[in-house]
Amino acid sequence: MTVSQHIARHVRGLFFGGNATGVHLQALLSDVTCAEATARVHDCNTIAVLTFHIHYYVHGILDVLRGGPLTIRDKYSFDLPPLGGQADWDALRHQVWTDAAAFAAEVEQLSDERLWQDMADPRYGSWYQNLHGIIEHSHYHMGQIALLKKILRSTTI
Numbered sequence: 474m475t476v477s478q479h480i481a482r483h484v485r486g487l488f489f490g491g492n493a494t495g496v497h498l499q500a501l502l503s504d505v506t507c508a509e510a511t512a513r514v515h516d517c518n519t520i521a522v523l524t525f526h527i528h529y530y531v532h533g534i535l536d537v538l539r540g541g542p543l544t545i546r547d548k549y550s551f552d553l554p555p556l557g558g559q560a561d562w563d564a565l566r567h568q569v570w571t572d573a574a575a576f577a578a579e580v581e582q583l584s585d586e587r588l589w590q591d592m593a594d595p596r597y598g599s600w601y602q603n604l605h606g607i608i609e610h611s612h613y614h615m616g617q618i619a620l621l622k623k624i625l626r627s628t629t630i
Contacts, residue, residue: 476588480604481581487611488573498527498615499570501622507562509625518551520625521562523618525553527611528569531576534592534607538579543593580604 486492533545
């Protein structure tokens with residue numbers, strides 16, 4: 474198995490299961506309603522905002538993997554458009570799963586040589602570094618989502 478295939482396996486594990494944590498985003502969000510996803514817990518980001526944030530980077534880097542320019546900017550990564558209801562929440566989750574699967578497939582095709590090349594611009598570092606960064610970053614926010622979900626279901630906020 475190539476290094477890229479290993480990284481793609483980690484991406485799939487994060488989103489669809491089979492990772493060392495035993496938690497994956499699809500299962501974690503499968504029973505979250507739009508009301509829960511948009512509920513505020515103190516001054517924390519909402520589940521919906523965190524889901525959007527995770528997807529923002531996957532979607533943006535997927536564009537680069539497909540040959541496009543890097544157009545995403547950190548300052549916009551929490552700018553979830555308002556959700557009009559359950560259908561919008563369902564559509565967001567569907568887009569997350571679709572893009573995550575496509576992202577993993579693109580990562581899997583990277584040559585080992587390309588993994589060590591700069592991603593888009595030398596200031597961002599190598600593809601290897603950025604792909605692992607996305608995985609680590611997403612696991613971090615997945616943990617926040619898990620905690621928010623537990624809080625929302627155990628208390629009245």
